[in-house]
Amino acid sequence: MGIKVGIIGATGYAGVELVRLLLNHPQAELAAVGSVSFEGKPISEIYPNLAGIFEAVLTSDEQVIEKSEVIFASLPHGLSEKYAASCAEQGKVFIDLGADFRLWAEEDYKQWYGLEYHDLTLHQNAVYALPELYREQIKGKTILGNPGCYPTSIGLGLYPALKSGLLDTKSIIIDAKSGVTGAGRGLSQTTHYPDCNEAFSPYKIADHRHTPEIEQTLGDIAGERVTVTFVPHLLPVNRGIVSTIYGTLKKDITLDEVFDLYKSTYKEEQFVRICPKGTAANLKNVRLSNYCDISLHLDERTNRLIVVSAIDNMGKGAAGQAIQNMNIVCGLSENTGLNSVPPCF
Ligand SMILES: NC(=O)c1ccc[n+]([C@@H]2O[C@H](COP(=O)([O-])OP(=O)(O)OC[C@H]3O[C@@H](n4cnc5c(N)ncnc54)[C@H](OP(=O)(O)O)[C@@H]3O)[C@@H](O)[C@H]2O)c1
Structure with missing residues (x-):
């Protein structure tokens, strides 16, 4: 008998990616999947790739809990x-894949999401669960x-550089691209084929809701307020994110030293890979995986560090990371169920 896990919102893109990954998790038993729109139907009717593998009937969210x-x-x-x-009471x-427990300041949530926190205790008890940065806080x-x-992708890409005070914290520009699954399953004109x-x-140029979350993490790493210019793009692929990040150097440093810094920071981290010098991180190499690939570049002419960080938005950007977090809180090895090899093409 494994850990009984359930998914509310299982028919959404991130929800069904959780289904796919949890079915291959050796310590998890997928006990219930929830849906409002498709309650009473087998999930394999909505996602026929699950036929003969997982045909559970979608239930109410209360039953999932x-x-x-x-x-x-x-x-x-x-x-x-x-x-x-309800989970706290019971x-x-x-583990919330959405934005409701990510922002520490309610003001930020109000400003960017137009909503309030109704139960502050829940938020005080929550943790922002980026394992490579907050592993100890996540436990328990x-x-x-x-x-x-x-x-x-951005937090992992900048963590070593900001922690070491390498960058001018007012100089950071992030040019990021996401595949279309990032927009979710709902139909819209912009994601119409x-x-x-x-x-x-x-x-959403300089106006994306992830901006306060990015600044929260970067500010926490740097120990001072960090403001960024963040410009996301819609990339015509199904999955993957590439963030190209530019920051002005405050210190003299060689590219070899930057590599040493990143490699030593992440030497114990299975899911963060530093690309060989002279190569660029590519979303193709992280597809269907929980990896974050980071490549490092120096523009000596302009004195800028350029970091390229690639993840699968459905994997390390959502469901894979959520399972990594479940593994941490359940005392399992962090990579349990997450060791699949990214496909070659
Ligand atoms: N897509 C990504 O790359 C990604 C990455 C990281 C985080 N996230 C976050 O994960 C969450 C889910 O994202 P997603 O991309 O999977 O979205 P999605 O494909 O739109 O799925 C959301 C699901 O929520 C369910 N739902 C329940 N109540 C709803 C309501 N009142 N209105 C609309 N839907 C309702 C819907 O399923 P039923 O109708 O069957 O109940 C829907 O399929 C979001 O908060 C998103 O920001 C997404």
């Missing part, structure tokens, strides 16, 4: 507090805010 010890919520923002409260672990917690996809295929464009 009742049947599970660890509950993942993969919902639009603003819906998770009541589920976190002594269960709640029962409400976890799983980081956003862009903030994961003829509109996004053969197309490439920025969106």
Whole structure:
């Protein structure tokens, strides 16, 4: 008998990626999957790739909580507090893939999401669960805010440089690209096939909701307020994020020294890979995996460090990282169920 896990919002993109990964997790038993729109239908009717493998009937969210010890919520923002409260009352672990438990300052949540925190105690008890930065704080917690996809790639990409005081914290510019699954399963004009295929464009320029989360993490690393210019783009591929990050150097440093710094910082981290010198991180190499690939570059002419960070938005950017977090709180080896090799093409 494994750990009983359940998913609220299992029919969404991140939710069904959790299903796919948890079915291969040796210590987890997928006890219940929830849906509002498809309650009573087998999940394999909505996702026929699951036929003959997992044909559980979608149930109410309350039943998911009742049947599970660890509950993942993969919902639009603003819906998770009541589920976190219910899990807390019943002594269960709640891992939220949305934005409701990521921001420490309610002001930021109000400003960027237009909503309030209703139960401050829940938020005080929650942890921002980026394992490579906050592993010790995650242990023993029962409400976890799983980081956003862009903030994961950016936090991991800048952690060694900011921790060592290498960068001018007012100089950071992030040019990031995400595959279309980042927008979720809902239909929209921008993700309509003829509109996004053969197309490439920025969106929400300097106005994306991940900005406060990025600045929260970078500020915490640097020990001072960090402001960034963040420009996301919609990339016409299904999955993957590449963040190209520029920062002005405050110290004299060689590229070899930057490599040493990053390699020593991440030497114990299975899921962070530093690309060989002279190569660039590529989303192709992290697809369908929990890896974050980071490449490092110096522009000596302009005195800028350039970091390229690539993840799979569905993997390390969502479901994979959520399972990594479940492994931490359940005392399992952190890579349990996450060792799949990225495909070659
Ligand atoms: N996509 C990514 O790359 C990614 C990465 C990191 C984090 N996230 C976060 O994970 C969460 C889920 O994202 P997603 O991309 O999987 O979204 P999605 O594909 O739109 O799925 C969300 C699911 O939530 C369910 N839902 C329940 N109540 C709902 C309501 N009142 N309105 C709309 N849907 C409702 C829907 O399923 P039913 O109708 O069947 O109940 C829907 O399928 C979001 O908070 C997102 O920000 C996403």
